[in-house]
Amino acid sequence: MKHFIAFSDIQTSRESVLSAEEWNRTYHFGGSVIRNESGSGLSYIWGNKLLDCDGIIPGLKQTNINGVICKRMVPQGICVVGPYILISAYCSEKKHHSVIYVVKNSTKEFVCTIRLDTKSHVGGIAYDPVYKNLWVCDSSNSSNYRLLAYRMSTFQWDVTQASWNKNQSFSMTHFAQIPVDVVPSFCTWYDGMIWVGEFKKSGEGTVAGYSAYHVTLTRGARFSIPAYSQGISFIRYHGLVYCTVTMSHGRKNDSMVSSYTIPDYRRKEKNTTLSTTHIKSITMPSMIEGIQIYDNLTYAIFESAAYQYYFSRKNGRSKTPCDRICVFSTNFILC
Ligand SMILES: [Zn+2]
DSSP states (O other), X not given: OOOOOOHHHHSOOOSOSSOHHHHHXXXXXXXXXXXXXXXXXXXXXXXXXXXXXXXXXXXXXXXXXXXXXXXXXXEEEEEEETTEXXXXXXXXXXXSOOEEEEEETTTOOEEEEEEESOOSOEEEEEEETTTTEEEEEEOSOTTOOEEEEEEOTTHHHHHHXXXXXXXXXXXXOOSEEEEOSSOOSEEEEETTEEEXXXXXXXXXXXXXXXXXXXXXXXXXEEEEEOTTEEEEEEEEETTEEEEEEEXXXXXXXXXXXXXXXXXXXXXXXXXXXXXXXXXXXXXXXSOEEEEEEETTEEEEEESTTSHHHHTOOTTOOOSSOOOEEEEEEHHHHHO
C-alpha cells in the first residue's frame, strides 16, 4: 500500500488554538488607560477595542516549512508589506529554520510561509518600501549583533507562486548583513530610517536610528525606551512624530503599550540623543510582541498562544492567551 499523507496533515495551521471559553476570557481582559505620567487610569474592556477584522496567527499548531513540519513556532515581529501582513517566528526547540508568515491584510487569510536562512531567535522585522528590502533582527551572536537584509523585488511573484505549491512555502536568503551597535531585538522602518531597539530586563533600553541607503546604514539619533520593550512603530499625526512601544515580560504580567512624541525628531539623522514625551499608556493581556502602526490601523501580536507558553504547562501559562493578529484604531493607541 502506498504511504499517504493527507494534505490537511501537513498544511500550516490557520485555526485558533484557544477554546471559545479561553478567548472569551482574554476578550474580557480588564485593562487601564493612563493618559500621562501623573494621570489616573481609566478602565476599559480589551476586546471592545479590537476592530472587527482580526485574524488567527497561522502556524501555531504546525508550520510546513518547505515540507518540514515544526510545531514549536513562536511569533515575534510584524510589519506590513503592500497588501500583506508579515509575521516572523522562531522555533523554540532551535531545530527548524525561522520563518515569516505571509497573511493577506484585507481578509487575514494565510497565504504562504517564508523559510529564512537562519535558525536564530529572529525578532522584529521591518520593510523599507523605498529600497524594497526586508530587515530581520538577529541577536543570536553576542559578538555579531546584526540585521539581515532580504531583497523583496520579486516578493509578489514569489508569494503568488508559493501560495499554489504543495507546502505553501518558499525560501529566502539574505544578501547583506549589517552590524548594529545595540542588541537588535526589534526594528521598524520610518521616514527613511531603520530604528533598532533592544530588550532589556532592567534599566532603560536604547533605540538606535540608522539612515538607510539601499543596505548602507548610517548611524543617526538614538533615544531611551523602558525595560521589557518588545516592539516599536512610528507615525506622524497632527504634525507631530509619535513612537509607540510595546512592553511585556513573563506569562502572568500585563503587557503595556506606551506612546510618546519626539519633539526634536528633525535631528534624527544627527548622532544625538532625542528626548521623548510620554502621552499615553494602555495595559493589555500578557506577552505582547510586535506592533505596526499603519495609517489609521494598528496591528499587534502576542506570543502567549505559542506551544512553548500555551501547551507546555511546566512553567504555568498566560491567563489571557491571544492567538490573533489584533487590529486597533490608531486613535485608541495614540490619543
Ligand atoms: Zn521547530
